[in-house]
Amino acid sequence: MDPNQRKSAARALRGLARRAEVVAFARAAKARGMAAWIVGGALRDRLLGMPAAEVDVAVSGDAEALAAGLDRAGLGRAVFLSRDRPGPRVFRIAGKRPLDVAELEGGSIEADLRRRDFTANALALALGSGEILDPFGGLEDIRRGRLRLVRSENLAEDPLRILRAARFFAALGLVPDPAVLAAARGAAGLFGRAAPERVAVELSKLLASPRAEPALSWSARAGILPSVLGRAISGPRAARLARSLAVLDDAAARRMPPERRRRLRLGLLAVRLRLSPSEAREWLQERRWAREETRDAGLLCGLVASARHVRSRREAWGWLLEAGHLAQDAAALLARLGPPERRRARSLRALMRAPRRTVAVNGGDLQRWLGLGAGPRIGELLRAVRLAAAMGEVSNRRQARDWLTGQVRPGL
Numbered sequence: 001m002d003p004n005q006r007k008s009a010a011r012a013l014r015g016l017a018r019r020a021e022v023v024a025f026a027r028a029a030k031a032r033g034m035a036a037w038i039v040g041g042a043l044r045d046r047l048l049g050m051p052a053a054e055v056d057v058a059v060s061g062d063a064e065a066l067a068a069g070l071d072r073a074g075l076g077r078a079v080f081l082s083r084d085r086p087g088p089r090v091f092r093i094a095g096k097r098p099l100d101v102a103e104l105e106g107g108s109i110e111a112d113l114r115r116r117d118f119t120a121n122a123l124a125l126a127l128g129s130g131e132i133l134d135p136f137g138g139l140e141d142i143r144r145g146r147l148r149l150v151r152s153e154n155l156a157e158d159p160l161r162i163l164r165a166a167r168f169f170a171a172l173g174l175v176p177d178p179a180v181l182a183a184a185r186g187a188a189g190l191f192g193r194a195a196p197e198r199v200a201v202e203l204s205k206l207l208a209s210p211r212a213e214p215a216l217s218w219s220a221r222a223g224i225l226p227s228v229l230g231r232a233i234s235g236p237r238a239a240r241l242a243r244s245l246a247v248l249d250d251a252a253a254r255r256m257p258p259e260r261r262r263r264l265r266l267g268l269l270a271v272r273l274r275l276s277p278s279e280a281r282e283w284l285q286e287r288r289w290a291r292e293e294t295r296d297a298g299l300l301c302g303l304v305a306s307a308r309h310v311r312s313r314r315e316a317w318g319w320l321l322e323a324g325h326l327a328q329d330a331a332a333l334l335a336r337l338g339p340p341e342r343r344r345a346r347s348l349r350a351l352m353r354a355p356r357r358t359v360a361v362n363g364g365d366l367q368r369w370l371g372l373g374a375g376p377r378i379g380e381l382l383r384a385v386r387l388a389a390a391m392g393e394v395s396n397r398r399q400a401r402d403w404l405t406g407q408v409r410p411g412l
Contacts (some may be wrong), residue, residue, distance in 0.1 A: 009139055010132055012046055013125050021099045022055060024075050026127040034061040037109055037124040044120045047142045048172060054098040058112060063103045067091035110135060117161045119148045120174060147174040152183040159187050160194040162224050167206040170215035181222060188223035196288040199228060207265040208258035211249045216242035230287050231273060244272050247336035266293060267300030267333050277302035296326060303330035307344055316351050317390045327352060359389040359400045369401045370408050
């Protein structure tokens with residue numbers, strides 16, 4: 001990178017060094033005679049024109065003593081993060097904006113950067129002088145949108161970095177170069193060592209990205225997608241599965257909030273894997289996904305399956321009431337599964353726009369009106385009367401009571 005480009009990079013990074021929490025940290029480190037740097041992801045993200053939510057810093061001395069001092073000074077609560085991790089100690093200063101403070105790995109900033117995964121992350125900004133350390137050409141790689149390894153051995157040290165390469169491809173637009181793919185294939189057999197919790201974190205970020213299919217297809221070529229998903233699928237099927245997610249890389253999906261994109265892609269993966277709702281929940285529980293996303297993926301599986309059998313207006317209204325807050329997501333998923341499903345999704349969406357009639361009836365009302373005890377029968381009748389209200393068959397509580405009475409007598 002030429003001097004002008006380096007100066008431009010330095011200007012882009014100045015704001016990070018001026019953050020209040022970083023200024024306080026730098027002063028505390030200097031008072032203890034420690035050298036200090038901003039390192040890694042925050043620098044990369046700012047150079048890509050993206051916000052840096054939190055900053056990682058490294059110090060040449062005792063990170064624990066420094067973190068405790070910042071805690072006492074009121075910058076935030078010091079939390080030890082690396083209890084179960086090999087390598088240098090890391091402490092989080094959990095204040096208004098988190099600050100992670102790590103001790104140098106390898107004894108020097110140069111050795112620390114050498115142990116990092118990709119050149120785009122092997123950057124440091126010296127607090128005080130403002131000097132940018134870029135020993136492996138990360139600035140130029142970021143400028144070119146390229147992902148390169150610091151050392152191929154670093155993938156074998158932590159095979160999760162293979163999936164992280166795919167995530168950077170999806171989330172940051174950094175395209176892995178051929179050497180990354182070759183090294184990933186060489187280390188793919190070690191990927192099973194990665195803890196499911198860590199895999200879930202990386203995959204979650206990948207699936208929330210604006211475009212996921214190219215990164216998933218890269219993961220399939222790297223030979224890790226079956227292990228990422230925790231499913232015994234062949235390489236060719238993994239490649240087909242990855243390509244099938246291209247339907248959720250369209251312009252409409254890119255406009256969705258990240259959480260919704262992730263939910264739809266999880267649902268689509270479950271559908272493409274031909275899982276039942278209960279199997280989808282079990283799969284994601286085993287892969288350590290959050291409870292809410294696990295539940296929603298299972299529900300979406302079931303809603304897509306049941307929507308394929310909707311034939312009448314009554315069945316369509318019943319489907320909408322069952323879908324509840326997931327109706328839009330289930331229709332969006334259905335619309336991407338092929339022409340017949342697309343037509344059905346259009347019909348369901350048209351019905352969603354129709355006025356939704358309701359009548360205020362609860363389980364206690366049914367028990368009083370019909371003389372029934374608590375039990376599943378109450379739930380069945382509540383669903384039935386809500387469907388009748390949605391279709392305009394009853395419009396007030398009196399009509400609802402008369403309608404229910406007529407239903408119970410024949411033993412509906």
